[in-house]
Amino acid sequence: MVEEGAYWLAWTQISGIGPVLLRRMEQHFGTLATAWNATKVQLGEVEGLGFQTLEKVVQQRSRLHPEQLFTKHQQENPNFWTPADADYPRLLLETPSPPPILYYRGEVELQENLGQKPMVGIVGTRQPSEYGIRWTRQISTALAKNGFTVVSGMAEGIDTESHIAAMKAGGRTIAVLGTGVDVIYPHKNRDLYKQILTAGLVVSEYPTKTPPNRTHFPRRNRIIAGLSRAILVMEAPIKSGALITATYANEFGRDVYALPGRLDDYPSQGCLKLLSQGASFILKELDELLTMLGAIPQIDGIEASTVPEQLSLPTLSPELQRVMEGLTSDPLPFDFIVQQTGMAAGSVSSALLQLELMGLVSQLPGMRYQKS
Numbered sequence: 001m002v003e004e005g006a007y008w009l010a011w012t013q014i015s016g017i018g019p020v021l022l023r024r025m026e027q028h029f030g031t032l033a034t035a036w037n038a039t040k041v042q043l044g045e046v047e048g049l050g051f052q053t054l055e056k057v058v059q060q061r062s063r064l065h066p067e068q069l070f071t072k073h074q075q076e077n078p079n080f081w082t083p084a085d086a087d088y089p090r091l092l093l094e095t096p097s098p099p100p101i102l103y104y105r106g107e108v109e110l111q112e113n114l115g116q117k118p119m120v121g122i123v124g125t126r127q128p129s130e131y132g133i134r135w136t137r138q139i140s141t142a143l144a145k146n147g148f149t150v151v152s153g154m155a156e157g158i159d160t161e162s163h164i165a166a167m168k169a170g171g172r173t174i175a176v177l178g179t180g181v182d183v184i185y186p187h188k189n190r191d192l193y194k195q196i197l198t199a200g201l202v203v204s205e206y207p208t209k210t211p212p213n214r215t216h217f218p219r220r221n222r223i224i225a226g227l228s229r230a231i232l233v234m235e236a237p238i239k240s241g242a243l244i245t246a247t248y249a250n251e252f253g254r255d256v257y258a259l260p261g262r263l264d265d266y267p268s269q270g271c272l273k274l275l276s277q278g279a280s281f282i283l284k285e286l287d288e289l290l291t292m293l294g295a296i297p298q299i300d301g302i303e304a305s306t307v308p309e310q311l312s313l314p315t316l317s318p319e320l321q322r323v324m325e326g327l328t329s330d331p332l333p334f335d336f337i338v339q340q341t342g343m344a345a346g347s348v349s350s351a352l353l354q355l356e357l358m359g360l361v362s363q364l365p366g367m368r369y370q371k372s
Contacts, residue, residue: 004084004335006070007032008100013069014060016053019097024048026083027344031335036066077208079104079181086367090115092226094350095252099205099223105181106201109172112149114363115353119149119174120293121228121249123221123242124158124235125267132158132235132267135259135282137165139232142286144171148293149200151176151228153220154189158234158242163192167199176223177204178216185212203227221245230255230293232282236270243270246279257282257289319343323351324371327361331368 011017011025011032022032028046029035035043040058043049049057073080080103081088090113092098111117120143124132140150140162150166152159154175166173175196179185181204184193196202205223206216221241225231225248233256236242246256256279261268275281282289316324326332326340338348352369355361362372 003067003070004031004033005082006066007036008082008084009070009073010036010064010066012100013064014057016056019100021046021048021053022100023096023098023346027346030338030345032084036061073207077101077103084367087113089113089227090349090353091119091229092223094346094353095222095226096346097222098226101207102203102205102223103181103207104201104203106197107172107199108201109149112172112174117147117149118293119151119228121151121224121231121245122158122162123152123224123231123233123245125237125240125242126155126157126159127267128157128161128235129265129267131261132259133161136161136234139234139282139286139289140165141169142290143293144169144173146290146294147171149174151224153177153217153224153241154185154192154196154202155217155241156186156189160189160192162234163196167195171199173200174227175200175202176220176227177202178206178220179212180204180206180208180210182208183211217241218244222248225249225252225254228254230257233258233271233274233279234282235259235261235267236274237266238269238273240270243274246274255280255292319347320351320355323348324355324360327369327371329371331364331370334367334369337369 011022024046025035026032029038040054043057044054080101082101083093083098087110088102109117112119122136122140124136136158143150144166149172150162151174152162154163154177163173163175173196181202184190193202218241221244225245231246231249231254233242233246249256256274258271258274258279259282260275261271322341322343326337338345341348352361356363360372361369363369
C-alpha cells in the first residue's frame with residue numbers, strides 16, 4: 001500500500017499545483033491518495049482548479065508513480081516531513097498553505113513539532129542599528145532562558161543576531177531557509193549554520209541543492225509565521241520582508257509585537273506602521289513581554305483529571321462536539337476521523353488541538369486519536 005506521504009510528494013511534481021490547492025484537495029477528498037485517483041470531473045469540483053490546470057493534471061499524473069517517486073526522493077533528501085506524518089509541525093499544519101514537503105537538518109525536538117514547546121519568531125532588517133541589535137540580543141536571550149525556541153530566517157542582521165543570542169543563552173533556535181537545507185546563504189553565515197545544526201534545526205520547503213532565489217525568501221516567511229505562536233519585529237523599514245512575515249502572522253491568528261523607534265529613524269518606520277495597525281508594543285520591561293507570550297495557549301498535555309467534571313460535551317461548540325462524537329476510547333486514524341465527521345481536514349485538525357488542550361482527547365503515534 002502506498003503511503004499518503006507519497007501522494008503529497010507526487011502532487012508537487014505537477015505544474016500549477018501549489019500548497020493552497022493541495023490543502024483544498026485534501027479537504028475536499030479527505031486524502032490526497034483519493035484525489036490522485038479522482039476523475040477529471042471530480043477534480044473540477046475543487047475550488048481553484050481551472051481548466052488548464054486540470055489538463056496538466058491529467059497529462060502529467062499518468063506518467064508519475066508515487067511510490068517509486070517517494071523512494072527515489074528519500075534517497076536524495078533523507079530528512080523530510082509531509083502533512084501526513086505525525087511529526088509534521090502541528091502549528092504549521094493549521095495554516096492555509098502548509099508546505100507539502102518540509103525538509104530539515106539538525107536536532108529534532110518532538111515537543112516543538114507537537115506544539116508543546118513555545119516557539120517565537122524574531123524578524124527584522126538586514127541592516128539594523130545598534131539599538132535594534134542590542135534589543136534583539138536582550139530579547140532572544142530572555143526568550144531562550146525562559147524555555148522558548150527562537151525562529152528566524154538566518155539572513156544577515158536581525159535574523160543572525162537572534163539565532164546567535166538564543167544559542168549563547170543555551171536555548172534552541174530554528175532557521176527557515178529560502179534555499180535547500182544543504183545550501184548556506186549568505187555564505188558568511190556558514191559558521192552560524194553549523195552551530196544551528198547542533199542547537200536546533202534548519203528547515204525549508206525546497207529540496208537539497210536548491211540555490212538562492214529572490215522569490216523564495218518572501219514565501220519562506222509564511223513558514224516562520226506558521227511555526228511561531230507570536231512574531232516579534234525588531235527593526236524594519238516600510239519595504240521589508242519582516243512586514244510580510246507580520247502580515248502572514250496576522251492571517252494565521254498569531255500575535256504580532258513590534259519594537260518602537262524614533263519617528264525619524266528609517267529602520268523603525270515599518271515597526272511604527274505595525275504599531276499604528278494594532279501590533280503590541282515591545283517595552284523595556286521584558287518580564288511583561290514574557291508574561292504575555294507565556295499566556296498564549298500551549299498544547300501542554302493537560303491530564304484528563306485536571307478537567308473539571310462540569311465540563312460536559314454540551315458546553316462545546318458544535319464543531320468540537322461533532323469531532324468528539326466521531327471519537328471513541330480506542331485509537332482512530334486522523335483520516336478516519338475526517339471521514340466520520342464529514343468536516344474539512346484543517347477544521348478537524350484545529351478541533352483536535354483544542355480538545356487535546358482541554359484534556360478531552362489524547363494523541364498517539366501515527367496521528368491517531370482517542371478520548372481521554
